[in-house]
Amino acid sequence: MVQIIRILQSQKLEKLSEGYTMENTEQLMKKLLDILDKNSTDANVVNEKSNEIPIGISNRHIHLSQLDLEQLFGSGYQLTKLKDLKQPGQYASKEMVTIAGPKGCFTNVRVLGPARSHSQVEISKSDNFALGIKAPVRESGDIKNSAALTVIGPRGTVNMESKVIVSKRHIHMTPSDAVHFRVCDKEEVWVKTTGERAAVLGEVVVRVHEQFRLECHLDMDEANAISVRDDDYVEIYKPY
Amino acid sequence: MVQIIRILQSQKLEKLSEGYTMENTEQLMKKLLDILDKNSTDANVVNEKSNEIPIGISNRHIHLSQLDLEQLFGSGYQLTKLKDLKQPGQYASKEMVTIAGPKGCFTNVRVLGPARSHSQVEISKSDNFALGIKAPVRESGDIKNSAALTVIGPRGTVNMESKVIVSKRHIHMTPSDAVHFRVCDKEEVWVKTTGERAAVLGEVVVRVHEQFRLECHLDMDEANAISVRDDDYVEIYKPY
Numbered sequence: 001m002v003q004i005i006r007i008l009q010s011q012k013l014e015k016l017s018e019g020y021t022m023e024n025t026e027q028l029m030k031k032l033l034d035i036l037d038k039n040s041t042d043a044n045v046v047n048e049k050s051n052e053i054p055i056g057i058s059n060r061h062i063h064l065s066q067l068d069l070e071q072l073f074g075s076g077y078q079l080t081k082l083k084d085l086k087q088p089g090q091y092a093s094k095e096m097v098t099i100a101g102p103k104g105c106f107t108n109v110r111v112l113g114p115a116r117s118h119s120q121v122e123i124s125k126s127d128n129f130a131l132g133i134k135a136p137v138r139e140s141g142d143i144k145n146s147a148a149l150t151v152i153g154p155r156g157t158v159n160m161e162s163k164v165i166v167s168k169r170h171i172h173m174t175p176s177d178a179v180h181f182r183v184c185d186k187e188e189v190w191v192k193t194t195g196e197r198a199a200v201l202g203e204v205v206v207r208v209h210e211q212f213r214l215e216c217h218l219d220m221d222e223a224n225a226i227s228v229r230d231d232d233y234v235e236i237y238k239p240y
Numbered sequence: 241m242v243q244i245i246r247i248l249q250s251q252k253l254e255k256l257s258e259g260y261t262m263e264n265t266e267q268l269m270k271k272l273l274d275i276l277d278k279n280s281t282d283a284n285v286v287n288e289k290s291n292e293i294p295i296g297i298s299n300r301h302i303h304l305s306q307l308d309l310e311q312l313f314g315s316g317y318q319l320t321k322l323k324d325l326k327q328p329g330q331y332a333s334k335e336m337v338t339i340a341g342p343k344g345c346f347t348n349v350r351v352l353g354p355a356r357s358h359s360q361v362e363i364s365k366s367d368n369f370a371l372g373i374k375a376p377v378r379e380s381g382d383i384k385n386s387a388a389l390t391v392i393g394p395r396g397t398v399n400m401e402s403k404v405i406v407s408k409r410h411i412h413m414t415p416s417d418a419v420h421f422r423v424c425d426k427e428e429v430w431v432k433t434t435g436e437r438a439a440v441l442g443e444v445v446v447r448v449h450e451q452f453r454l455e456c457h458l459d460m461d462e463a464n465a466i467s468v469r470d471d472d473y474v475e476i477y478k479p480y
Contacts, residue, residue: 125464126366137436137467169437190440196377197409200430201465202438224365225441225465227377 050180052233053171053191056086056215057223060106060123062097062151066115068160072097072153079113086215087172089114098152099123103132121149121164124219128166138165139205167219170205171236172212181236184208191216192237197227200237290420292473293411293431296326296455297463300346300363302337302391306355308400312337312393319353326455327412329354338392339363343372361389361404364459368406378405379445407459410445411476412452421476424448431456431474437467440477 070077079093095111099121106127120143121135128135128147135147147164150157171189173181183189185208192200201222216234223229310317319333335351339361346367360383361375368375368387375387387404390397411429413421423429425448432440441462456474463469 125467126460196443198442200440200442202440203436219465220366221461221464224461225459227365 101131191234341371432477
């Protein structure tokens with residue numbers, strides 16, 4: 001409703017009604033409906049051009065503090081870059097660990113670099129069931145009272161308490177992107193995909209930073225549920 | 241747009257405009273916007289009461305023909321009911337099999353009863369990756385040119401060619417439900433969920449039959465991606 005009022009204000013409704021009399025109220029209605037029609041089309045998808053946001057799909061992975069890295073891989077150990085990730089400075093390392101919960105474990109879990117101030121394990125909801133834990137859906141870094149796992153490396157083991165989350169879906173973008181998409185940092189938006197499992201996903205957090213590159217991060221459950229792959233696209237969708 | 245026109249027609253706009261003059265065009269506009277506002281709220285969710293459709297989440301499972309059942313479990317074998325499923329006549333049996341693809345296998349895959357005229361394996365998209373196959377997203381029974389798996393039972397093995405699908409999400413309902421929800425058999429609808437991973441899923445096929453019980457079937461990928469459990473609810477959502 002607020003949107004409709006804004007549209008009318010932006011279209012200067014006062015001017016629209018000039019020249020209309022009781023006799024041509026119908027014409028006035030038609031004109032108003034034309035405006036509503038045009039704007040409802042425009043407003044649902046943010047921009048007709050370049051409104052695509054590439055998808056980046058995250059499999060389960062781990063970020064390690066230097067302390068935990070050395071505990072798992074040995075004193076003074078440094079990560080070896082395997083390949084750059086899309087977000088500048090971030091990379092997949094050659095190193096992998098095993099993560100184990102009360103019900104199951106996963107081997108070959110990729111360590112992402114560089115080392116961070118705090119370790120954090122990111123898994124999917126289906127991994128929760130396989131591992132027998134209940135990691136909550138959280139934004140990266142929000143790990144208070146999150147879940148626990150045992151992490152096993154070639155030189156040692158670390159019991160990670162409150163360091164396991166299911167990553168809340170999010171979009172990385174620059175301040176310039178934010179202006180383009182008319183969103184702001186920390187805003188939660190809906191994103192739309194098309195195809196054989198078309199969907200509109202809510203609760204997608206926008207994260208704005210000069211160093212980010214435009215990318216919508218989903219996990220494997222989400223990617224499979226909506227049948228999308230790396231570098232497919234979402235569009236920000238404003239249903240209201 | 242069609243919807244707006246219908247709303248205006250249903251509200252008998254001609255009557256609405258009676259008594260309005262050029263001087264109170266603003267009032268007329270306000271009245272029109274009130275109607276649009278009320279109707280957009282009403283129209284998005286089909287019915288204010290009892291619009292909830294319970295969710296049933298399917299893990300990977302297999303339906304067997306009597307021939308394949310005997311090949312896997314022995315001559316003259318009959319399934320043993322473990323528990324009834326929500327759809328009348330359908331049940332989870334005590335029997336389980338192993339399904340194996342070129343990259344991996346799953347043990348303890350539940351056989352659903354009763355035996356059918358054709359065998360059919362239903363897996364998730366994430367299972368596709370684990371098994372190393374490419375089962376397509378299909379409606380039950382639409383198995384032409386679908387994927388292949390080896391099925392292993394206690395007494396034998398069956399190579400199932402073109403019998404493996406990822407089940408297309410769908411809603412079972414009675415003809416009476418169909419009237420209530422204003423949908424028809426084979427129609428594809430959108431369903432909306434709320435919560436920490438709120439989403440609107442498209443490409444949901446409505447299946448209408450006297451013997452069905454109201455239930456929206458999702459697979460594990462979908463359930464995890466939108467954070468829902470058995471007996472949570474979806475609502476049919478009409479975005480346009």
